[in-house]
Amino acid sequence: MSPDPKAPGPAIVLAMIVTHRIEGYAIVSADGMIADADGVMPASIRNSADQKFLQAALDGAAAVVHGQHSHEGGPRAAMRKRLILTRHVASIAPDPSQPNALLWNPEGATFEQALAALGAAAGTVAIIGGTEVFGLFLPHYDAFHLTRAPATIPGGRPVFPQTSSQSTPEDILAAAGLRPTPRRDIDAAAGITLTTWKR
Numbered sequence: 001m002s003p004d005p006k007a008p009g010p011a012i013v014l015a016m017i018v019t020h021r022i023e024g025y026a027i028v029s030a031d032g033m034i035a036d037a038d039g040v041m042p043a044s045i046r047n048s049a050d051q052k053f054l055q056a057a058l059d060g061a062a063a064v065v066h067g068q069h070s071h072e073g074g075p076r077a078a079m080r081k082r083l084i085l086t087r088h089v090a091s092i093a094p095d096p097s098q099p100n101a102l103l104w105n106p107e108g109a110t111f112e113q114a115l116a117a118l119g120a121a122a123g124t125v126a127i128i129g130g131t132e133v134f135g136l137f138l139p140h141y142d143a144f145h146l147t148r149a150p151a152t153i154p155g156g157r158p159v160f161p162q163t164s165s166q167s168t169p170e171d172i173l174a175a176a177g178l179r180p181t182p183r184r185d186i187d188a189a190a191g192i193t194l195t196t197w198k199r
């Protein structure tokens with residue numbers, strides 16, 4: 001199956017990212033969803049092995065990037081530098097509730113400008129969603145860590161804006177030029193697998 005060329009993509013396209021390595025992280029239902037229709041991530045796709053993998057990866061990241069309705073949680077989240085996408089600021093602004101975070105609107109400032117304002121060190125930037133943010137960075141992933149859970153979320157929110165019944169997240173990653181590395185069973189009893197896709 002190939003991605004639907006008529007499916008909506010991100011409204012803006014980021015310029016080529018050369019300053020940092022870009023890695024995405026998502027846990028996705030069997031039908032390619034990250035949350036239900038109300039924007040809630042259900043317990044059926046939450047998994048402790050995946051959380052452990054994610055939290056360890058984010059500990060080593062120069063910055064974490066996500067939309068206004070996403071957050072990795074956990075006891076170390078406040079210590080991580082982060083960019084939170086929102087259209088409620090013109091370009092870049094402090095987040096009054098999180099000292100290590102900046103609010104960022106890609107329409108008003110480049111990714112490089114936002115990382116510089118954040119004081120992000122060299123290294124990897126972790127993209128953790130949601131849908132539109134995963135789609136925005138699709139041309140730029142050096143790696144995408146795709147965890148799969150067996151539950152389905154009918155009518156849910158897809159991992160990529162382009163995901164449909166015709167195109168799986170794997171189709172979309174392949175079309176973006178990434179290739180899968182061997183799949184790992186990170187929680188065999190729960191049927192949870194992790195495949196890292198690399199450019």
Ligand SMILES: NC(=O)c1ccc[n+]([C@@H]2O[C@H](COP(=O)([O-])OP(=O)(O)OC[C@H]3O[C@@H](n4cnc5c(N)ncnc54)[C@H](OP(=O)(O)O)[C@@H]3O)[C@@H](O)[C@H]2O)c1
Binds near residue numbers: 027045106157
């Ligand atoms: N399973 C997973 O791996 C995973 C990963 C991530 C999230 N989730 C779940 O998915 C749900 C939320 O997903 P979501 O897609 O609705 O939320 P989201 O990306 O976290 O937040 C959407 C908001 O982010 C801002 N935004 C997104 N793209 C933007 C852009 N290009 N420019 C400027 N601002 C932008 C907008 O905020 P404003 O409205 O402020 O402008 C938008 O309303 C939550 O339940 C979360 O837990 C699951």
